[in-house]
Amino acid sequence: xxxxxxxxxxxxxxxxxxxxxxxxxxxxxxxxxxxxxxxxxxxxxxxxxxxxxxxxxxxxxxxxxxxxxxxxxxxxxxxxxxxxxxxxxxxxxxxxxxxxxxxxxxxxxxxxxxxxxxxxxxxxxxxxxxxxxxxxxxxxxxxxxxxxxxxxxxxxxxxxxxxxxxxxxxxxxxxxxxxxxxxxxxxxxxxxxxxxxxxxxxxxxxxxxxxxxxxxxxxxxxxxxxxxxxxxxxxxxxxxxxxxxxxxxxxxxxxxxxxxxxxxxxxxxxxxxxxxxxxxxxxxxxxxxxxxxxxxxxxxxxxxxxxxxxxxxxxxxxxxxxxxxxxxxxxxxxxxxxxxxxxxxxxxxxxxxxxxxxxxxxxxx
Amino acid sequence: xxxxxxxxxxxxxxxxxxxxxxxxxxxxxxxxxxxxxxxxxxxxxxxxxxxxxxxxxxxxxxxxxxxxxxxxxxxxxxxxxxxxxxxxxxxxxxxxxxxxxxxxxxxxxxxxxxxxxxxxxxxxxxxxxxxxxxxxxxxxxxxxxxxxxxxxxxxxxxxxxxxxxxxxxxxxxxxxxxxxxxxxxxxxxxxxxxxxxxxxxxxxxxxxxxxxxxxxxxxxxxxxxxxxxxxxxxxxxxxxxxxxxxxxxxxxxxxxxxxxxxxxxxxxxxxxxxxxxxxxxxxxxxxxxxxxxxxxxxxxxxxxxxxxxxxxxxxxxxxxxxxxxxxxxxxxxxxxxxxxxxxxxxxxxxxxxxxxxxxxxxxxx
Ligand SMILES: [Mg+2]
Ligand SMILES: [Mg+2]
Numbered sequence: 001x002x003x004x005x006x007x008x009x010x011x012x013x014x015x016x017x018x019x020x021x022x023x024x025x026x027x028x029x030x031x032x033x034x035x036x037x038x039x040x041x042x043x044x045x046x047x048x049x050x051x052x053x054x055x056x057x058x059x060x061x062x063x064x065x066x067x068x069x070x071x072x073x074x075x076x077x078x079x080x081x082x083x084x085x086x087x088x089x090x091x092x093x094x095x096x097x098x099x100x101x102x103x104x105x106x107x108x109x110x111x112x113x114x115x116x117x118x119x120x121x122x123x124x125x126x127x128x129x130x131x132x133x134x135x136x137x138x139x140x141x142x143x144x145x146x147x148x149x150x151x152x153x154x155x156x157x158x159x160x161x162x163x164x165x166x167x168x169x170x171x172x173x174x175x176x177x178x179x180x181x182x183x184x185x186x187x188x189x190x191x192x193x194x195x196x197x198x199x200x201x202x203x204x205x206x207x208x209x210x211x212x213x214x215x216x217x218x219x220x221x222x223x224x225x226x227x228x229x230x231x232x233x234x235x236x237x238x239x240x241x242x243x244x245x246x247x248x249x250x251x252x253x254x255x256x257x258x259x260x261x262x263x264x265x266x267x268x269x270x271x272x273x274x275x276x277x278x279x280x281x282x283x284x285x286x287x288x289x290x291x292x293x294x295x296x297x298x299x300x301x302x303x304x305x306x307x308x309x310x311x312x313x314x315x316x317x318x319x320x321x322x323x324x325x326x327x328x329x330x331x332x333x334x335x336x337x338x339x340x341x342x343x344x345x346x347x348x349x350x351x352x353x354x355x356x357x358x359x360x361x362x363x364x365x
Numbered sequence: 366x367x368x369x370x371x372x373x374x375x376x377x378x379x380x381x382x383x384x385x386x387x388x389x390x391x392x393x394x395x396x397x398x399x400x401x402x403x404x405x406x407x408x409x410x411x412x413x414x415x416x417x418x419x420x421x422x423x424x425x426x427x428x429x430x431x432x433x434x435x436x437x438x439x440x441x442x443x444x445x446x447x448x449x450x451x452x453x454x455x456x457x458x459x460x461x462x463x464x465x466x467x468x469x470x471x472x473x474x475x476x477x478x479x480x481x482x483x484x485x486x487x488x489x490x491x492x493x494x495x496x497x498x499x500x501x502x503x504x505x506x507x508x509x510x511x512x513x514x515x516x517x518x519x520x521x522x523x524x525x526x527x528x529x530x531x532x533x534x535x536x537x538x539x540x541x542x543x544x545x546x547x548x549x550x551x552x553x554x555x556x557x558x559x560x561x562x563x564x565x566x567x568x569x570x571x572x573x574x575x576x577x578x579x580x581x582x583x584x585x586x587x588x589x590x591x592x593x594x595x596x597x598x599x600x601x602x603x604x605x606x607x608x609x610x611x612x613x614x615x616x617x618x619x620x621x622x623x624x625x626x627x628x629x630x631x632x633x634x635x636x637x638x639x640x641x642x643x644x645x646x647x648x649x650x651x652x653x654x655x656x657x658x659x660x661x662x663x664x665x666x667x668x669x670x671x672x673x674x675x676x677x678x679x680x681x682x683x684x685x686x687x688x689x690x691x692x693x694x695x696x697x698x699x700x701x702x703x704x705x706x707x708x709x710x711x712x713x714x715x716x717x718x719x720x721x722x723x724x725x726x727x728x729x730x
Binding site for chain 2: 116117120133134136137139140142143144147149150151152155156157158159160161162163164165166167168192195196197200201202223224225228229230231232233245248249250252253255256257
């Protein structure tokens, strides 16, 4: 019954934040085997490719992947196929990770860090579910050509294809409705049905799938209106489901509303709830090696992993409670520090979470 | 030298807000001839089409179009081609209005109405320039079919085509750089060049056009990052130029940042700066006929018309100063009212702007 976790720290602050997440997992005494592998720029340097065969094999064999971050300016001159970012795209594709979970949670103690007025974000808890393997980001054909019609026939033009098939929409809709059942039974499907054929179809199919979930409330919103309502009244949202491109834009906007991206985990799941878990923030090469990065998004990603892929919700809840506890104690890494709180290092934050977990455990046992 | 203005009040609150804008224009004593025509649901009721031939002819002959708002729930059951919204799409197409100007301005007295903390929006003055006749909103082919490849070959799918030709990008880039010259000489071009062929081309062409404007600073930003930065630090933007779809999303997000959409005008221009001017808000049928709508966005749209299409910048500045003056006097329609200010009706607000213009005129003459 021991589950295998592929641990891929990556570049920049990746190794530092991953070390803390691993410490937290180990403190829980769960039947897990952790196996490490290179990924991203580190992997390119050691073996010539950002996603080497051994890393991919480990990820495929594992029950879940815990991912740090990839990327560094020093790899910007590499050809596109060898850049660190290709590792995450390759993993999504090879593992069939079509459902991206992007929570936007505003922790009570960090409400002031938001750009928004405190009353608008206090207690914010949105889950954006973004379809991750289709839409215009992958649609073929695409390229450059000479226009044969349009406003300027004969001119040079570039083009891309937006497309979604019925099964692609059905499976992400099921994911959203099932996630909503575990929350407040409310889904907002974001489209642009008034203008785009693809998203009229999206709306039609989501509406059909909804018939299987009569207990869940569904509403539909145009993407431009959703971008507005996130600013105006974000707490009106609960689960949001949308396509790859709209999800890219809205999940980042929602994350920024919280004011503390260093706190936000994410998950990318396949049809069997096997998944890749990573912080929403990047590799931050500017602060790498300084011991000041915030490990909480990675620690919370490990909690999501326990909940979604390993069916250990109680262990996940213990991590989440420990994170709440360290925030309540006033401990803050530099990115979330404010007057009157205690600034701690990456390692000190990880240690504090471990201590909070151990203390809780002792009390309960 | 008399210029002809097509005045198209439309539906909902359209006639009420237009009446005030007309009063303001008349108070300026300019060499203008105003001619009225039906548009939208009103036109459909009177002559069977939301954009009747007589209205289109007037708009084509006029030097500029001042547009109120169209749409009402009661037309929702009409076939798409007869719905009020088709009037604005038809006018954009017939008049070749490819450059949409969407200012997002946060007036000092209304700073508190924003969702954002006051210090982040006080003095905000962004100009979003959205390409309006191309991109995936118009690209052919589009429709439904059976997928021949992709994740589910053989499945039903829907698709759309994103496309931009070189001349389409060039002309909107010129518009943006020229607009920036009249402001702070800073343009942010928003794309998704890392993923989309269309927007790598967009970035390349904007970069080429920039060579003609060495005095203007240009930077490039991905659309998901732009959606974040608008929330985090909106005042870092000045002129933003982007495609039709990204512009649709970002201009609405930026408008909502100000917290007072009832204040925001817009313009849609052709290659010769002939344009259509309209408030950014809609027809608000729920408050139509109550005399409480805010006419300032329409009044400020008239000011934009004087500046961009009629080359009367001094007259435009007089309107803008008069609007500042009524705000400074504490006059507010219901949508922008707050404790300690005086609630006024649509007509009273229009009268106050006229009075402010007349007073200023007397002092200056
Ligand atoms: Mg993104
Ligand atoms: Mg819009």
